[in-house]
Amino acid sequence: xxxxxxxxxxxxxxxxxxxxxxxxxxxxxxxxxxxxxxxxxxxxxxxxxxxxxxxxxxxxxxxxxxxxxxxxxxxxxxxxxxxxxxxxxxxxxxxxxxxxxxxxxxxxxxxxxxxxxxxxxxxxxxxxxxxxxxxxxxxxxxxxxxxxxxxxxxxxxxxxxxxxxxxxxxxxxxxxxxxxxxxxxxxxxxxxxxxxxxxxxxxxxxxxxxxxxxxxxxxxxxxxxxxxxxxxxxxxxxxxxxxxxxxxxxxxxxxxxxxxxxxxxxxxxxxxxxxxxxxxxxxxx
Amino acid sequence: xxxxxxxxxxxxxxxxxxxxxxxxxxxxxxxxxxxxxxxxxxxxxxxxxxxxxxxxxxxxxxxxxxxxxxxxxxxxxxxxxxxxxxxxxxxxxxxxxxxxxxxxxxxxxxxxxxxxxxxxxxxxxxxxxxxxxxxxxxxxxxxxxxxxxxxxxxxxxxxxxxxxxxxxxxxxxxxxxxxxxxxxxxxxxxxxxxxxxxxxxxxxxxxxxxxxxxxxxxxxxxxxxxxxxxx
Numbered sequence: 001x002x003x004x005x006x007x008x009x010x011x012x013x014x015x016x017x018x019x020x021x022x023x024x025x026x027x028x029x030x031x032x033x034x035x036x037x038x039x040x041x042x043x044x045x046x047x048x049x050x051x052x053x054x055x056x057x058x059x060x061x062x063x064x065x066x067x068x069x070x071x072x073x074x075x076x077x078x079x080x081x082x083x084x085x086x087x088x089x090x091x092x093x094x095x096x097x098x099x100x101x102x103x104x105x106x107x108x109x110x111x112x113x114x115x116x117x118x119x120x121x122x123x124x125x126x127x128x129x130x131x132x133x134x135x136x137x138x139x140x141x142x143x144x145x146x147x148x149x150x151x152x153x154x155x156x157x158x159x160x161x162x163x164x165x166x167x168x169x170x171x172x173x174x175x176x177x178x179x180x181x182x183x184x185x186x187x188x189x190x191x192x193x194x195x196x197x198x199x200x201x202x203x204x205x206x207x208x209x210x211x212x213x214x215x216x217x218x219x220x221x222x223x224x225x226x227x228x229x230x231x232x233x234x235x236x237x238x239x240x241x242x243x244x245x246x247x248x249x250x251x252x253x254x255x256x257x258x259x260x261x262x263x264x265x266x267x268x269x270x271x272x273x274x275x276x277x278x279x280x281x282x283x284x285x
Numbered sequence: 286x287x288x289x290x291x292x293x294x295x296x297x298x299x300x301x302x303x304x305x306x307x308x309x310x311x312x313x314x315x316x317x318x319x320x321x322x323x324x325x326x327x328x329x330x331x332x333x334x335x336x337x338x339x340x341x342x343x344x345x346x347x348x349x350x351x352x353x354x355x356x357x358x359x360x361x362x363x364x365x366x367x368x369x370x371x372x373x374x375x376x377x378x379x380x381x382x383x384x385x386x387x388x389x390x391x392x393x394x395x396x397x398x399x400x401x402x403x404x405x406x407x408x409x410x411x412x413x414x415x416x417x418x419x420x421x422x423x424x425x426x427x428x429x430x431x432x433x434x435x436x437x438x439x440x441x442x443x444x445x446x447x448x449x450x451x452x453x454x455x456x457x458x459x460x461x462x463x464x465x466x467x468x469x470x471x472x473x474x475x476x477x478x479x480x481x482x483x484x485x486x487x488x489x490x491x492x493x494x495x496x497x498x499x500x501x502x503x504x505x506x507x508x509x510x511x512x513x514x515x516x
Contacts, residue, residue, distance in 0.1 A: 003390055014378055203374050206334065207435065208364035209391035210357065 007217035022189040026229025029182035030266050034237035036178050040171035042251040047164055054129040056122040056138050056152045064146040072144055073120055081128035081137050088119045117148055131157045187273040190222050194277045211282050218278045219271055226270020230263035286312045287333055292342035294328055302328040304499040315469045317485045318478040320495035326478035330445045334366050335359045364392050367436030367444040371451035373428045375420040381431045382416040388435045406434040410464055426457025433464060443474040
């Protein structure tokens, strides 16, 4: 292993221009992937933000005692899909209506009696904010004997579901296409290094080096270049993120774990590309 | 030790590199393989180090048929052979001693043994003083000596030399042939492909002549066994 490491470092230093060129190529290939992933992450975050507004409202029959509503809330909070449930009294509902519908102040003033019912507002956990789960929860809420009505934006949630699916599919397809393109670019770059050292490989072959021995320095070199490319790409992505953040819209960058995963993915790509190139070359010599 | 039994090597379009080649090389022998370019000399050597396999017939090295070797056995075979080429095939960015040490390193030899062994073979080929020189700082003859040292460092039972003097001037040629004879006198068999008939005539060792892939002459004389090198 020490020998392989020495050979990898020696190879990197022996052809600095080619090595830097391959690191730069890998960096640019990964930079494009990084940008696509950043767009994907931010689109997903935006959709999740919209999803925060998914709410099921259970209107209570007039005269439902507060105690009954409190017990119901405890039951509702025990639903696995439910994140939070809040009681809105008739008075609170009217106060909100007054605040939100200022243009109808006169109508509210003329009211002899509060027409608005009390309700329980139920918010769901992120994983359950889709049409199927929302409908399931709504069905259960309808089962309470003092339920007057259960409302949620059925069409709106269905649209949100579609948007989520489209975003996921588009993000997956574009990422896959760019990842495939970078694998090809990185593979070609590493292959250049392998070809450049084909004479050395042939010499190793006839002095009795095993394929594993020949392969290891290339794998280390590929992994190192991939990781370097990953770090550079991360830096470039951060630069692009700062510019967009300042000029266009505010988004979020990779979390530390995601950034580490990105560099590791670069390293893995370098490793795989090297393994494929050397493997193919070893079959030829 | 090296046995060719009715070996044929055919390439696509019906081109034969070897036709019905049969010969045996005994331990410690010195054998010249002669013939024009394209006669099949290099193919014979390639078959010995399993760089190529017969289309028909059998090549046995130390009793093992090369066609039956698994890919992972081939490096083990090559570590027991010394191979020298016309173009030296040295690593350009490594010194003479690093080039020689490399052949030991790939075998996983102990680090503390590598230095003394490299020094010994470089002294044997007369290059102890140029151990730190890079290939481009050495003459053709000296580069070939480094290549021979590299071939010797694993104590091979046979040295395969493919036109080792092909790129050398007359004086360097004499020096390299003399070195090969000394190596042979120490017990290592030598199989040397050459088209230089002067070398062959001067040495008086067993000679196998190839023409269009077939053996047309085999002196079959084991002159080298026990023969002292001539100065």
